[in-house]
Amino acid sequence: MCARSLQTPDQAYLDLLDGYRTRVAGGAAHRDEMLAPDGTVKPVWVPFITHLGSLTAADLSQRFARGDQYLRDAGVLYRQYDESLSSEREWPLSHIPVILGEAEWQEISAGLVERADLLEYVLRDFYGDNELVRTGQLPATLLGQNPAWLRPIVGLGKTGANLLNSLSFELGRGPDGKWWVISDLIEAPSTAGFAIENRIAMRRVFPNHFNNANIHRLAGFFKDFQQTLMDQKGRIDGEIALLSPGPMNQNYPEHAYMARYLGLLLVEGEDLIVQDGKAMVRTVAGPKPISLLWNRLPSAMVDPLELDPGSMLGAAGLVQALRDETLKTVNMVGAGVLETRALMAFLPKIARARLGRGLAMSNIATWWCGQKTQRDHVIANAHRMMVGNAFSTTSLIADPTTISLGSDADGAAAARLADMLRVSGRNLVGQEAVTLSTTPVWEDGALVARPMCLRISLGRTQDGWAVMPGGYARISAGDDAKALAMQRGGKVADVWVTSPDPVQTPSLLSQGTRPASRSSTRGILPSRAADNLFWVGRYVERAEQNMRLSRAYYARIADGADHADALPAHMRAALMENVLPEPQVIAQRFATPLGLGLQAASRISDRLSPDGMMALRSLVQQNNALDHRAIAADDRPAQISSLLRQITGFAGLVHENMYRTDGWRFLSLGISLERAAHMCTVLAVCTTGAAPAGALDLALEIGDSVNAHRARFQVWANAATVMDLLALDPQNPRSVRYHVTRAREHIAHLPHQGSGHVLSEVARLVLMAETRLATRLPDDLTADFLGQLRQDIQDLSTALNDHHLV
């Protein structure tokens, strides 16, 4: 295929390259990923560039949009956190991949595996015998003064089990063409999940190219890793869970995605307790044991009792469970110490002592300024150094406080730096200010060269380390090839490893590994997740009810009623919390619960279908885009109807698409209890003698039962027929009875509903409410009775909360 493409280069292809070649040649001394030093396209890039050249500009923008649409639909967003404010923007996918040949990939892989093994050895020593310090290979102060070296963990490195099981590395290619490790990402490396999402998006952008380009698939890596987690858990009884900092963390979407993809329970610290020496997850069915945590918290946050006392993310007692060996974590808690910058100054020497040679994949040259010779080197070469805190675990290129003088710095600045190095060298580290290679991105209809670095993930398998064949690349926003410029943000790209031969196509689902263990995870519902699901149901239902009220209100205004007329005034006073007749204020009554519903949903996005999340998100977006003041009064009912169609679409997704788990029951319970309570109020307000004319029709309209009433009664509505249809009718999905009965059925299926014939408090309350309602006649349904029933439903909600959710 390569050869044929080369024989027939069309004009577009040549144009693409000419422009790019000029731009690369204009840059400083660095390597380019696509072009060889002689300016020719590297063979592994030829098929793709040929394909790209065959597409028209219109084609391309349509394809890029398809990829972006996938990411939006999947909820892959780039989140930034600034103090307490968070903002979301589109995932910055570069639609041009970074392509590496299999041979080069294997070389990189072998180097990273060797490095991973060395890191395992070092970590074992740090939390074990401290031979590296004792034999002078590492200055004692680099552990003694290191906040990432967690003393309560010391001694736990002496176990026989592997301490590291999941790693990522950030690599850059230097001007000589060699790859260097920029940072070892040990703790909560967020790479893998993003890599899958990028890949899926890229398959949408270049579908036909993927079919025969021999690009290595990523799924096999995850299948192996899933097996690793199973193996690590070993014979300990209990679930495997992914411990996440929660939705406020920028990587939460990845955590939710990985948990769903690998079939793991997603938990947060508040879900966990340690009881009888075992880590447990609090579920709606009581505490259940956890045997393995894939920890995505910074280590020090894992246990507020023994580690960082300020941590709100972990759970007290987890360190004790680790000591008692009733719990394992991937990676070992405390492993983050390997990210200490100053360690990079000693790893090459430690490698030589252990392996008898240098590492194949070494890190950027680094000097710890606590030793005179190293300090003097940094002072003498200050113009090509980055300098920063020796004990930080953020890479120097990612740290805004990093000092980088550059070659044009004045003497005074250099003298100040030298002074600082002499006074507090122990706390400082110098690192070579490396230059990165460039790779093409698409900007304004042309290929442009931008500096990039690679992120690559490793997972331990039974056969040793497995390297993900691909990964993701971070691409700089500007053309400054200094690695430090990366922190200004930019794009991310999919990394393709291509083979000369056809590649295998594994799937995570096909030969499901140990299906029994996976399905058991599905049955576990943490109380916090159940609580959020319950409130998604309640808030979304509340939003729907308020939309129906608003539509009914504006329908009357559109028909010529005045805001001060009896019925509109009565509606506002009795059903709409005395709102002012302002469009914005009335719209807020459904905008607020919608927003809260989405918030609750995004806390448990791993448990809702992607379609459900998408429906909710687009509903909120559509509503936020409306300027209710600008809509003509006549158009308001139609506008609200359009929102209503979408919200019932969400409810439909819940009922048609959700697996019938306890989670679904809590969501459905939320909807039913909210709807039943709301209908009690509507009926109490609209059926009293004091209600203005038209109130009964209003109740039917809000209850979406105008047609049903016509079909059943063939008379004008009176209080008894409305009560019959909307309070008592067990077949009407808008009636109080229908939802109280459905709630009773859900509750009967929840765990721990009494033993034998003795009902639980929740089961008792719901049965009493149902019975009281079912044994009433339409004429006996007074406002007082409905008010009491509403209170009963509220008590039921509280009891449910106490029993299952707290």
Place this chain on the structure above:
Amino acid sequence: MKFSIRLTISHHYDQPAANSRHLIRVVPRTIPERQHLITHALDLSPAPDARSEMVDFFGNRVAICTLMEPHSEMIIRLACQVEMTQPGVWQDQSPNVADLCRAWETGTDLGADSPFHFLGPTQRLTPDKAIADFARDHFIPADSVAANVLRIGQALHDMMTFDATATTVDTDASEAFRLRRGVCQDLSHVMILGLQALDIPAGYVSGYLRTLPPEGGVKLEGVDAMHAWVRAWCGPEQGWVEYDPTNATRVGTDHIVVGYGRDYSDVSPVRGHLRSSGGQRNSQAVDVAILP
């Protein structure tokens, strides 16, 4: 000399607490040739659901207790007997600070008493310029480390006023120093930061103080609760020297050691985590009597 020590720590919760888990560090250490724990009994009420013991990184004895059921108070009671040995005559064998730094810089030991753990910073004790300046004002480079430690401790004692109302258990050292007021915990934290600013390894000691002075002596400050003082590393020959800045005295047989750490957080008598919606009131009572 034998002491009988009694300690009661009470926690009262406005709303019942549940799922509580506590690390308790109140039992005196045994230190060869200095302090020997003869017997002890540590009781909790209500009785914990689970209780275990461990020795932490610094060699302190820790009881770990969990109480799952709702409870509105927790009371910890310790009764123990300790025998103290009279130290030998004080001799200063410490080098000057420059030599001290050379001594620890080349060290390769990371054991519990290694000076490397005590150079700072910790999460709780971060360098403070005013405290560092104060320490430098009283620092004489040509003098021995021990002489400097004692001088700085005395100066700190003279400068700060013992005041149990000015600070709380969470007050940071910089704030206490600015106020020139505080209790043993604050004075110890300030002294540690001052010594560390001079590259002298320094740590925190928690313990008990003899309640009634020997005949003719003065009643010391800090006898009605657990006490705290400082230890400084004065070189390989001299080892660790303990000093009580609250009472401006070197530590002898009246100071009974419970815990060694880098700061209060490492040795706090009770470190806990629990689920409760209300506030909490704590109290502490200590009695240290000489046994015949």
